[in-house]
Amino acid sequence: MVVSNELRTSELPTEGLELGAFEQAGQEAFARLSRDFNPVHLDAVVARRTLFGQPIVHGMHLVLRALETVSGLLPSVAYARIIARFHRPVFLGERLFLQVRPTENGLDLTYVSDGTQLTTISLVARRPEFGDPDWSMAVDHCRTSPREFSIEEMQGYQGVVGLPQKPAEIRAFFPAASQTYGTNRIANLLGITYAIGMEVPGLHSMFATLTVNLLDGVGSDLQFLAKRVTPKLSHVQLQFQSEALSGSSETFVRPRVGAIDFATCRKAVTDGEFRGRCALIVGGSRGLGLLTANLLGAGGAEVVITYRSGEEEAKAAIAVMRENGVAASAIRLDVASPAEAFAGLGSDGISVTDMFYFATPHIFVRKKRLFEDHLLDGFISNYTTNFLSVVEEAKQLAKGGLAVFYPSSDALNNPLKDLAEYYVAKMAGEAVCEMLNRYDDEVNVTVSRLPRLPTDQTATLMNVATDDPVAVLLDICRTMKSRRPNLPNTP
Template sequence: MADQETFARLSGDRNPLHLDPLAARRTQAGVVVVHGVHAMLWALDCWLEAVPSASVAAIGARFDKFVEVGARIEARASTTRNGTRLEIYSGRSRLAVFNVRHQAPEISIREDDSGFSPPNVIDIPAEPRPLDFDDAARAAGVMPVRHIAPHFAALRRTIGDAAVDGLAGLSTLVGMIAPGLHSILAGLDITFDERVMSAAGIAFQVERARPDVRLLDIAVRGRGLAGTVRTFVRSPPVTQPTMRDMRAMIGAEDFAGRTVLVIGGSRGLGELAAKGLAAGGATVTISYLVGRAEAEAVRADIVASGGRCEILRYDALQDPSLQLEGVMGDVEQLYYFATTKIFVRTEDAFDPEIFQRFCQVYVEGFSRICAYLSKRGRSVRVFYPSSVAVTDRPQAMTEYAMAKAAGEILCADIRRFVPQVDTMMRRLPRLLTDQTAGTAWIETPSGVDVILDVVREMSR
């Protein structure tokens, strides 16, 4: 994280995806990730330290997967017909590809061939601009660039200070200005030419917008470089309905007298369940693992509307008795929405480490809390959310589907053999949450309707 803070300070790219664990948790990445341009600068610098005689006339980059902070990565270099290919790997998983050309393109860059002349200078803001897709698609201007070249000595010797500063500035352009807050850098194609200089910084203008996949191509020019930057405009974090919304769909006495614990109730489907239950008169306790502020916001919404809600911290990987002692009281229903990062790409058909990570939450954690409930000597009904992925098995979700399938078997056997615990399992469709919200629009069923059906069945 110290490296993250340093690059953010030097470049000006302070997008929370790279700095704030709670904000990053509400994106497709799920965790804090390295600036893509920083990873590229690092790989180029490593390679040029090893091959100081190499030249860099142009570079094409593709960012396939997020580079997680703390991951051990390596850069691999290979010779191609037109230059050198650099690839970043984490284990067997390739994260990014950089194609370096040693010779300048046949058509050189001229001072007057940019095709656009953005009139306004846009200073780097203190906070990233939250542009939606339509606003981002109209973005144009000139952005000042900060001096970062001394931190990449080998690259600096090869392409010069201005071009290194310009490359770092592309991260700031995407992460802070266009589209800003809701950006995911997809790639770039840049040619270096010392004649393309601009005292003001980098001029930019969106030259192509694809709303079907929420992708922008941004033409850039200045600081010794010219070309195109590609970025996705990701969907903002999912906002669940308020208590006022829920009260319009639920009778005020539908769940009166119920005392309920919602594991993972600070956001997503757990938040929906908690608000639905509270709107119907239930007394609700919601748990969080790291998002205390989110849990407090849910509680505040419930209490402000006359509902009853408490919060507690709960770690599904730890002993429930040490966390729930004195809390359970009259709890008669439990919803188990504990989860971990779902979309984890791998190059292999099966990764045992990823499978084990899912099992720790969806199988072992569920088993522990059910065993704890059984020892109380009081009957409790427990909801286990499985997924249609068990049967549909989307690509690259083998481990997730297997873990959920194992959880289904456990859920059925707990109902048969564990005293006092009555489980109910449902395979939920893909619903709109922070984890499932992609860059492209995918039609999903109403999460409210699905979860309220579950809540009503649990209370029959």
């Protein structure tokens, strides 16, 4: 494919060079090399609480993988300027292609998956390779966990990153790019991802753009500065400077939805108002499910929460409730196959009066068409088939009938194109609930189209008005009680 260091695009596949997929082991190795251990890249449980819903690939890993690929195609050719734009996140396991297009003085590179453009990188100002001279390494004083502070505190925040003391590992990880650009420049680029992911914005960082000018010098550290902060837009502009590069990046602070603590819930309820109830909260280890569990527990109900993957979160939530005198427990439940979990509850003698169904997949997903079959099937399964299976199992543990809460969304009143499958599935779920209420005497289903509430999935970079989740869910808990006439009339 290379003749006289000129790229023949006619010899490249039309869909781009297939790069395969990034996997967990590669994520962890890159994190060790760069010291960027931000959990959004490594921890599936933490990442599910973000707007991405799952771990994402480091933006700098994409840049360096592209440099490695191009350096393999064009030995001895380097570029003095790198401009990257991270349009959409890259997830683990995605089949990736790198499209390469020569420009007047460089290359335009595009990461593509399933026809969707994810990241674009422009390499500008072609020049001979930089070489790989020896360089002194700084004392390594790096954080082991990401910094977390308010966006207002980020203005003017600055520091110095000691570059990774791993030239041999850098060469092993990116051999062609190290030969072309030198391990010192690669180390500087690794310093940038450390600065963003671990220092500022830190824990809740989101990489948007990068512009870097590569210089002829070498050095042992990288300076960074939060030059401009715009809290209203959750935006932080960073500047970088070292002997080997100068540059800037546009980053954002991912929205955070803090859990409402048990003490707040206790203040909201009337003492003992839910005594005599035993509530099963499906998906109760976080978000609205956990808030519901805390409200019911604070009001005297026995609470059983379920989780699918967040065991530690569930254990922590139960510990807090028990410390506050609540009879609380947690079980692992996969709503697609609930029988085993319910068998365990039955053997424990649990008698359920209420069931709240907060199980949900990630709603905002990347797609190409109005309706994607696999998405529609997944949403339908979760909101109808799996819901019915859980109801049937819960009925076996109920005495005197089962009160069920099914959360829908007032967003159904104004559907968005990108959420077509979600809307169809939720409407199907509402129809299922109507049929249960009409023809199943053992259940009484309350359906509520909830207003916009602050959750992991509704959080945005812009400040958007939301309703008070405590008031909304407490009203639902009280409504559920009124629909069970056989419950004792407690205060």
